[in-house]
Amino acid sequence: MVSSELDAAGIDDPALRxxxxxxxxxxxxxxxxxxLATRLLAPSQxxxxxALYGFARMADDVVDDPDADASPAAVAARLEEVRARMRRGLAGTDPRELVADGEPVVAALADTVSRHxxxxxxxxxxxxxxxxxxxxxxxxxxxxxxxYVHGxxxxxxxxxxxxxxxxxxxxEAAPYAADLGVAFQVTNFLRDVGEDLDRGRVYLPRDELAAFxxxxxxxAHGRATGRTDPRVRRALAHLVARTRAVYRRAERGIPLLHPVSRPCVRTAHVLYGGILDEIVAADYAVLERRVAVGSGRRAAVALPQLARAVGARWRRPGPAAA
Structure with missing residues (x-):
């Protein structure tokens, strides 16, 4: 499967593969x-x-999962090192040279940025x-x-x-693509309130919480005791409703995408929005555990979109091929 995707994308160099x-x-x-949503794209995409996910994950891990004994200054230095490596790749360094230097993720990122x-x-x-x-x-x-959410x-x-x-x-499609990214991120904030607290962070705005x-x-008390205060439930319900509005706004951009890409984005839109449904179903008890969309629901959403994706590929080539 990996080889067929790389063949379809025209990636021939063994090091880049x-x-x-x-x-x-x-x-x-x-x-x-x-x-799962990515599997609904054309193989060439x-x-x-x-590659974009891999780089984002690499940078995010520096911040969220540093070594236990790493000082803040050391973590900041590591993050700037990642930026320097990224810039080296984007400056046109031969991707094969990057791979030889132990930078496979940066090599794939640089190649993707150049191609697209x-x-x-x-x-x-x-x-x-x-x-x-x-x-x-x-x-x-x-x-x-x-x-922060923009970046x-x-x-x-x-x-x-x-x-x-x-x-x-x-x-024309760019504002909706940005909105969907924001919707996904705020969904993460709502799902991961407890885990973010453990890292010393609260992403939910103070004034929105203070209103409740x-x-x-x-x-922090709810995280420590495993009990969700009614005030927290009301605040989260308000923020869930606000986030659903962002999803509705972002959905208007799906018809602007290439037909081959729509099933993937629609699936991601529904499944990530489904995390909000799981938060509500858990009665907003997200401080003590992490909710997730079950595999059954993921399959129920993805399978019909897979059929649409296959149909779209038969009717029209993907953007890369076009």
Missing amino acids: DAYARCRALNAAHGRTYF RPAIH GIEHRHLEDFMDSMAMDLTITDYATFNDLAR SAAVIGLQVLPVLGTVGPRE GVDRELL
């Missing part, structure tokens, strides 16, 4: 919902998506947001959170858009 295979393995291991004309500023914005995680532990308002989420949608392709000018009588201390 190994680099892309490494990124695919990262996606399969860590991004279950994301990887998948390696690029895996992805703007370098989207990668720089992403790294800026990763750096914010090292010094900022909470946000007063959604406006304050906006810069950590909106630009992900903008990075993948050239790979997905559009039926009209790309700039919630603060960091109340969240």
Whole structure:
């Protein structure tokens, strides 16, 4: 399967093929919902998506899973090292040279950016947001959170858009792609409140929580005791409703994508939105455990979209082939 995807994408160099295979393995291991949706893309599109995911995962792991004895300064230095390696790749270093230097993920990223004309500023914005995680532990308002979410989420949608392709000018679809990235990110914030607290962070804006009588201390108490206060439930219900509105706005962009790409994005839209359903079904008890969309529901959503994806491939070639 890996070989057929690389063949379809026109990736012939053995070193690059190994680099892309490494990124695919990262996606399969860590991004279950994301990887499932990616399987609905045309084979020629998948390696690029895996490369973008692989780099994002590599940078994110520096921030979220540092060595136990690493100082904040050491983590910051490691993140800047990742940025420097990224810039080296984007500057046109031969991907085979990067692989030889032990940089398979950066090699795949650089090749993907070159093939699809992805703007370098989207990668720089992403790294800026990763750096914010090292010094900022909470946000007063959604406006304050906006810069972080732009770099950590909106630009992900903008990075993948050239790979997905559009039926009209790309700039018309770009705002919706950014919105979908934001919807996914805020869904993560809601699902991972407890885990983020363990890392010393609260991404849910203080003023939104305070309107319901919630603060960091109340969240921490719920995490420690395994009980969710009614005030927390009401705050989360409000934020879930707000996030659903972002999903509705982002959904308007799906018809603007290349037909081959729509089943993938629609599946990701439904499955990630389904995490909000699971939060509600758990009565907002996300401080003590992590909710997830069950495999049965994932299959029920993905299988019909798979049929649509296959049909679309028969009718029209994917963006890369076109």
